[in-house]
Amino acid sequence: MSESIAQQAPSVSDLAENLVGSEIIKIAGEINALIAQGEPITNLTIGDFNPDIYPLPKGLLNEIVAAYEAGHTNYPQANGMEVLREAVSGYISARQGLKYSKDDVLISGGARPLIYATYRALVNEGEKVVFPIPSWNNNHYTYLSFAKPVEIECTAENKFLPTADDIRPHLEGAALVALCSPLNPTGTSFSKKTLEEICDLVIAENKRRIGQKPLYLLYDQIYWALTLGKSKHYDPVSLRPEMREYTVYIDGISKAFAATGVRVGWAFGPTKVLAKMRALLSHVGAWSPKPEQIATAAFLKQENAVEATIAKHRDMISERVNKLYNGFSALREVGYPVDAIQAEGAMYLTVKIDLIGKTTAAGDLLKDAEDVTMFLIKEAKVGFVPFYCFGASRQSPWFRISVGTLRIEAIGGVIDNLRTALNQFK
Numbered sequence: 001m002s003e004s005i006a007q008q009a010p011s012v013s014d015l016a017e018n019l020v021g022s023e024i025i026k027i028a029g030e031i032n033a034l035i036a037q038g039e040p041i042t043n044l045t046i047g048d049f050n051p052d053i054y055p056l057p058k059g060l061l062n063e064i065v066a067a068y069e070a071g072h073t074n075y076p077q078a079n080g081m082e083v084l085r086e087a088v089s090g091y092i093s094a095r096q097g098l099k100y101s102k103d104d105v106l107i108s109g110g111a112r113p114l115i116y117a118t119y120r121a122l123v124n125e126g127e128k129v130v131f132p133i134p135s136w137n138n139n140h141y142t143y144l145s146f147a148k149p150v151e152i153e154c155t156a157e158n159k160f161l162p163t164a165d166d167i168r169p170h171l172e173g174a175a176l177v178a179l180c181s182p183l184n185p186t187g188t189s190f191s192k193k194t195l196e197e198i199c200d201l202v203i204a205e206n207k208r209r210i211g212q213k214p215l216y217l218l219y220d221q222i223y224w225a226l227t228l229g230k231s232k233h234y235d236p237v238s239l240r241p242e243m244r245e246y247t248v249y250i251d252g253i254s255k256a257f258a259a260t261g262v263r264v265g266w267a268f269g270p271t272k273v274l275a276k277m278r279a280l281l282s283h284v285g286a287w288s289p290k291p292e293q294i295a296t297a298a299f300l301k302q303e304n305a306v307e308a309t310i311a312k313h314r315d316m317i318s319e320r321v322n323k324l325y326n327g328f329s330a331l332r333e334v335g336y337p338v339d340a341i342q343a344e345g346a347m348y349l350t351v352k353i354d355l356i357g358k359t360t361a362a363g364d365l366l367k368d369a370e371d372v373t374m375f376l377i378k379e380a381k382v383g384f385v386p387f388y389c390f391g392a393s394r395q396s397p398w399f400r401i402s403v404g405t406l407r408i409e410a411i412g413g414v415i416d417n418l419r420t421a422l423n424q425f426k
Helices: 003-008 015-018 023-036 058-069 081-096 110-120 138-144 164-170 194-209 242-247 273-286 290-300 301-334 368-380 409-424
Strands: 105-108 128-133 149-155 172-182 215-220 246-251 265-268 339-340 346-355 400-404
Touching: 023 368, 081 105, 081 265, 081 290, 081 339, 105 110, 105 138, 105 246, 105 273, 105 301, 110 138, 110 215, 110 265, 110 273, 110 368, 128 138, 128 164, 149 164, 164 194, 172 194, 194 242, 215 242, 242 246, 246 273, 265 301, 290 301, 301 339, 301 368, 301 409, 368 409
Parallel strands: 128 149, 128 172, 172 215, 215 246
Antiparallel strands: 105 265, 246 265, 339 346, 346 400
């Protein structure tokens, strides 16, 4: 074989060759490179926390150190340490009224392996997965499962959340409906009525499928403890007990406790499904470290410390998203091409920056959201995540702002810099 022919031969699998990397990480990397060159850019892209602003709860930190000192450094149980599964069972019972035994709880190194395991346990090659656009990573998990994506494009009028009417036409042949509330990237949450109607749809579909493979619901509630203001978190099984045999929940400590690097997540749901997810992950080895599991179990039982931590983080996030919302609203009121949707949960604010098709003072046409993103980085000195990173069109004018790394005193500067950059279009 000639060298030229050998060079043209595929060197990796088709799956790897066609896998798309994270657009968010790409944008964040470009920003960090500019910051390293001395550019004063406020990077509000990654959904992470700055430990200097949101330190790990002292009680959890102390328990982690104690667990390492006690020698808990060998392998954990494959489905998670029993003491942690018991603690999670008690935690969701006390805080949400959800009754799941420790045997129906699965622990992993954060939520991601659990979401992947849900897809692989429930979705056959070629089956449909129904999910909203924008949403985090469902397009990639569908691809990794060799499934057929059914993307429901949601609108600002519905807070970028799907309705039962949106979902209804797509259920035939579907294996999974994937939902998240509060939603990443929008920071908006399902109303009781909307979620009830979606649950009723799933229940009706499964009654039609008696004797056939069920339709399941993946319910990612990793941000539920950070529900903001007067908003209330709703979940499928609490609203419709019949959903218990069809719903897999995803949760963990990463967001509520600002513990993204500690890597403790959990899933709970139907016994058979969780057993299959456990078997899948046993071959991957995506375990949460044993000391962190022991520590989390101990911390979850410290009810006062848990409540104080969550309340503090809710207050800090609310202060930031509300101040940003007010800043964008003030800009909109005086004619700038921006808008915002009031945050209801998580750590995000959804904003509209309507510049596509406009020409900058330098004569550059902003053809799509990527051009607008780079304009904001260079001219407004701020990094937001465009919704195309969550599956939306590159013509979408909507962006996600993450406030986990944002100091409250920096918000005025963000709005001022944005105003200055937008002045060239007035």
